[in-house]
Amino acid sequence: MSARRGRASRRAPVRDHLLRDLDHWQQAVDLRTQWLNHALCTDPADRRNAEDAVTGLYALLGRPRPAFVWVDSPAAAVPSVASQHTVSPHGAQPWESGLASLVSTLRHRIDARIGAVDPDDWPRPPALPDPVAALRSGTGLSPVLDQGVLGALRRGVRQSVANVIRSAIPERFGLAWYGQHEVDWVARHDVHQRIHGRPFDATDGAQWELWATLVRSCGWWWPREDVCVLAERPSAVHTEPAPDDVYGEIRLHAADGPAVVYPDGWGVYSWHGTRVPAWVIEDPTVEAISAESNVEVRRCAIERIGWAAFIERAGLTLVGRSVDPGNSANELRLYDLPYRHRGSTTRLLLAVNGSVERDGTRRQYGLHVPPWFDDPIDAAGWTYGLSGAQYAGLQRRT
Template sequence: MLDDGHAFPPVRLRAATLPGHIDRWPVGPRLAKLLKELRSRLNARIGHERDTQPWRRQLGLSAEDALAAGHSVPSVVNDIVHGALKTTLHTCVRAPTRTELMRARALPTTGSTDGLTWYGQLDAYWVAHYDVYRRLGLAHYRHEDADQLGLLAELARSTGWWWPGEGRCVMAERPTEIHTEPLPGAFHGELRLHRDDGPAVRFADGTRVHVMHGTHVPDWVITAPTVDRIHAETNIEVRRSAIERIGWGAYIEQAGLRPVATTGDPGSDLHLYDVPFLWAEQK
């Protein structure tokens, strides 16, 4: 990460204030414009077909069964490749990792520095989306566009976050550890971050991200959950994760909760406890 203590000078870039000719733009916005134009050309080649309601969520079909049922090849590819990878990389991995890194390192963010942020390996979901069309012979790209896509694929294989600048390019190391579990209800191998005995993501410089079943949590939830810390926590998902970490039975006993009612069907009783404090009143 950025361990030298130097920060990018803050500037706010707006289209109206950029120089008229793209060659005079800063590197970040210039690269972003070129990338947007590349994706537009690639979308034109593949038809950019996207179902508003993906077939697998409607029917729960495998790829083979969906094709046999008459669903188009592009719709199946979009869901298996783009949809599945986006769920894993963009939603389940990038979001909690980005939150932790921004908090711990004050990393530069898009639109607030002299460079725009790219996500390296975590951009693989959209890079692979175009690449699989080429590999399957479903689309043929111009030579120049194929070369640019190849460079983006190489970046996804080689780096983590990266920031282009004038005469410099900051590239972050990829994590040394990533721990995951299957995403419940997934059809195509989607994963989410999870580890209940240590950090789900670890970087070589010691930066760590703690996640339980996809929920980004403070390190104390994993390393030292206590009833007092649980009662002081205002985030309901963090509280739930901490209780699950020590076990519901142990939590009820340690918190001294008093049972007030039991209901439910035989073998699946629901127990209601009196909670002697109000989380809703916490600030």
């Protein structure tokens, strides 16, 4: 065999393996999309299947079928859940902690079977920013699947959607499960068993299916001793792709109303993934912005108006302007502000992002800087921990 033929024969298995991994990755993307659709579903809950799945979980803990109370939103669940919230004698945790142990041990058993890595051990930000490039460079399929399925759904659904909703609930009692928003780990195990051909054993598979049914059937739910409170799914959910969403991450966002609305009218407002009060979206004014103490809420409200409009309406005084050395196609502008930041007078440095957004534009943003800066370049350097002269020497910033 010639040297050329020998090299070709060695490359063929490598190429075939890569093509197989790329095909599996595309299958995983399709499955992730299916599960994401369940997570964002706005159809009325499938109450029969949801109740049967909960009953199955109660049975695994030796409990009879509970009574079911349905509510139209997580906020509406508070009175019903509060009335059922008890602590048993001797300081033991509420009964629902047994269910937490049940699902935790299930996930650990399945993770061990599929050889999955604990997501808490992942580096942050994700170490694999481009799944296809990672596979082409020799990264194994499993870590790509974990980043692209569990990681993407955890960041997009659990951390963005569920956490934003959770933060808006006025009170919480005991443990709750997120129903359709538990999609991350359920989808991960589904993808691994389908693509790697590692089916669950019968017992684990039956329990996994109960949790999967709840993802496909209902919103949040609160299991208690003899009663289970379940919430309907939202009637509307508005999202957008997250920045650099190579793994399909999404975040809550709506520019003209609530990002999430439930059948009883309760909802949550979100501006590019940040929960905000209704006024930020419905009626942002200079007066409300000036009175707002939360810097993130204030930033979102200004972005909702637009920086140029805010500067004009607020009558900000321009202190100085300069070509941005780190982004020479744009200017740095320094303004006096009409409100205090963290109790102190402050100035606003208006800059343009060095990176291009998904739509081809560059985002304008404002940074609070100490009031003693008169030179925009000195102020820009301060935000990077540099002197003005050091910042002026930058070739490019992001």
